[in-house]
Amino acid sequence: MNILSIQSHVAYGHVGNAAAVFPVQRMGHDVWPIHTVQFSNHTGYGAWRGQVFDAGLIGDCVAGIAERGVLGACDGVLSGYMGSADTGVAVLDAVTRVRAANPAALYCCDPVIGDVGRGVFVRPGIAEFLRDRALPAADVLTPNQFELDLLCGAPTDTADGLRAGLASLHARGPRAVLVTSYVGEDTPADAVDLVASGDGGAWRVRTPKLALSVNGAGDAVAALFFVTFLAEGSVPGALGHAASAIFGLLKATLEAGTRELALVAAQEEFVRPSRVFAPEAV
Template identity: 70%
Template sequence: MNLLSIQSHVAYGHVGNASAVFPLQRLGVEVWPIHTVQFSNHTGYGAWRGQVFEAGVISDVLEGIAERGALPRCDGVLSGYMGSADIGAAILDAVARVRAANPKADYCCDPVIGDVGRGIFVRPGIPEFMREQAVPAAEVITPNQFELELLSGHTVTDQADAVAACAALHAAGPRVILVTSLHTRETPKDAIDLLASGPDGRFLVRTPRLDVALNGAGDAIAALFFFHVKRTGSTAAALEAAASSIFGLLERTEKAHSRELLLVEAQDEFVKPSKVFTPVAV
């Protein structure tokens, strides 16, 4: 499998492409990363160095890949945080070029907008771009609960609300949805839910809540879920594999008291998770 991943990148630590690329490679995927930024470290440290690339860089790098005759072999495009609407437009142009070369290629959009407790943390215009252009263009999306509510216009207090919100987003275009962190009235305080919705049904996985809040975890699970959807064609199987792997990664990171995801140390979790969480239909 060949996947094009257009995301931010850091030299130190693991967010964006630095979080998504290695797990995919460990699973045997040939990844073609295009970086939208090159920073020393993620911005959560409060200080960083590096450069934000202009949208034209994405198009230029993609053109070079196209000149190698590779686009017909591209099975999908993955995107995450978009620093500007111009970057977003360049990503959608890349998706269109890949689809023109390979109509079977899929687009997975992690619609990064904000989070519960933090609110919207992207630049003005990005939420509208996600809702009006990126999400309708995608086959797979991976919002958190805050983004699910914002994009669907549904307030989510219970599982039925979450299912209704997913239905509203399916109507906008995406075939498969993974809600990466869900807290409803049915969720115990010591747990976290993940909900996946696709043409084969709606499925829930509940894992123990870990005392971690790590940058890059969403980037990793979006990549893993997209791969497993492509590999299996099953929403439930993709949810089980991605949720189990990310829990193993986070548990290993928590035990080490690490501020950065231990992607390399925990790499076997991507291939054979130490704990498997079986989805239930909802």
């Protein structure tokens, strides 16, 4: 398959396209990356160099791909962090153009807004853009739990709240939803859940909680879920593979003692995870 991935990029480390592109390629698919920013490293270090690109770059690159006569071969569009509402508009324009060339193409939106403990960390207007415009346009949505609650407008840490929240998202457009990290009322303190919904049901994978905090894991798991869903068409199948692969990656990162994801060292996890977690219906 061919995936158009529109995200930020860093020279050192792994976030945005630097976290999403290689896992997809290792799974045997081609990626056409468009970078919305080019930084030396991710901002979690507190200092970085580089620049944010003008939103017009996205349209220019998509137009250039179209001029090669291959836009109809694009199977899916993946978007992540949006630095401005203008970038978001350009992403949706790209989705429209891809769908015109290939009506079967799907759009996966990773609605990067914030996280538990940090709150909203994007610029004013981005959260509203994602809620009101990107979400309804998406076939696949991959929020974390903080973003899920914000997009739903209600807490989802109970079973009833989770079901209601997921149903409200599906009613607005997305066929599949992956909650990339979830802690509910019955989640043990030493575990973390990934939850996915679609195909008329919802499933959970529970993995051990690892003692590390790294940037880019959400970008990687969103890409893993999306391409598996595109290839297999199964929500629980995509959940099982993405959860198993990301756990293997994080475990390898912990064992390496690095601050950045061990993408290259753990690359076999994207194809054949060393530990397989089976989804259970919720």
